Amino acid sequence: SQTIHQWPATLVQPVGSPLSLECTVEGTSNPxxxxxxxxxxxxxxxxxxxxxxxxxxxxxxxxxxxxxPQDRQFILSSKKLLLSDSGFYLCAWTxxxxxxxxxxxxxxxxxxxx
Amino acid sequence: xxxxxxxxxxxxVQEAETVTLSCTYDTSESNYYLFWYKQPPSRQMILVxxxxxYKQQNATENRxxxxxxxxxxxxxxxxxxxxxxxxxxxxxxxxxSGGGADGLTFGKGTHLIIQP
Numbered sequence: 001s002q003t004i005h006q007w008p009a010t011l012v013q014p015v016g017s018p019l020s021l022e023c024t025v026e027g028t029s030n031p032x033x034x035x036x037x038x039x040x041x042x043x044x045x046x047x048x049x050x051x052x053x054x055x056x057x058x059x060x061x062x063x064x065x066x067x068x069p070q071d072r073q074f075i076l077s078s079k080k081l082l083l084s085d086s087g088f089y090l091c092a093w094t095x096x097x098x099x100x101x102x103x104x105x106x107x108x109x110x111x112x113x114x
Numbered sequence: 115x116x117x118x119x120x121x122x123x124x125x126x127v128q129e130a131e132t133v134t135l136s137c138t139y140d141t142s143e144s145n146y147y148l149f150w151y152k153q154p155p156s157r158q159m160i161l162v163x164x165x166x167x168y169k170q171q172n173a174t175e176n177r178x179x180x181x182x183x184x185x186x187x188x189x190x191x192x193x194x195x196x197x198x199x200x201x202x203x204x205x206x207x208x209x210x211s212g213g214g215a216d217g218l219t220f221g222k223g224t225h226l227i228i229q230p
Contacts, residue, residue: 034217036217036218038157042222042223043118043205043220043221043222043223044159044205044207044218044220045220046217046218046219049216049217059217088157090159092159102149102161102164103149103217103218104161105151105158105159105160107156107157107158108157108158108159110157
């Protein structure tokens with residue numbers, strides 16, 4: 001069966017510091033991968049998605065970036081964090097190709113920028 | 115652009131009652147997919163139910179069912195025999211059929227509280 005991991009689970013970082021959040025999927029190959037952010041009391045906002053290694057699409061202009069160095073690894077990064085980057089970050093995957101399929105979510109990372 | 119609206123920020127019902135959560139959406143697509151996700155206090159997003167727009171039959175999953183009205187662009191979730199474990203945030207979500215690569219568009223959620 002497929003599983004999705006995210007780490008760290010919780011992170012507290014000062015403003016201006018770098019960020020690296022990691023997401024990995026097991027039990028499938030060539031998944032579509034997604035990063036979402038959930039601000040306090042709000043729904044999820046799609047940040048990036050990827051249909052393959054090195055292929056990244058950005059939905060929202062911001063100081064975050066994403067990379068996919070391996071088939072089942074998706075990384076969210078920032079060179080300098082802002083206070084507004086605080087939130088809950090969720091990674092998700094779905095099967096590639098064919099009709100739109102259900103997205104399965106990881107456990108999330110709670111990021112607090114101070 | 116697609117939008118998803120959940121007009122009930124919070125709802126509270128007694129255990130064993132039936133509750134209906136509302137969701138409306140706006141799209142120019144003719145084929146698309148709708149989802150209800152549950153987010154308990156652990157914040158893990160869990161799929162509750164999925165509906166394909168080209169299917170007229172409403173989806174059901176045990177105590178969970180939907181009322182899908184395509185012409186009205188409405189997609190409500192009914193929870194029967196509600197249980198304490200149903201307490202959570204519920205999000206309605208939408209995606210079109212574009213090759214499965216597009217992300218989900220979410221509503222702002224409904225906080226459902228099941229009272230003992």
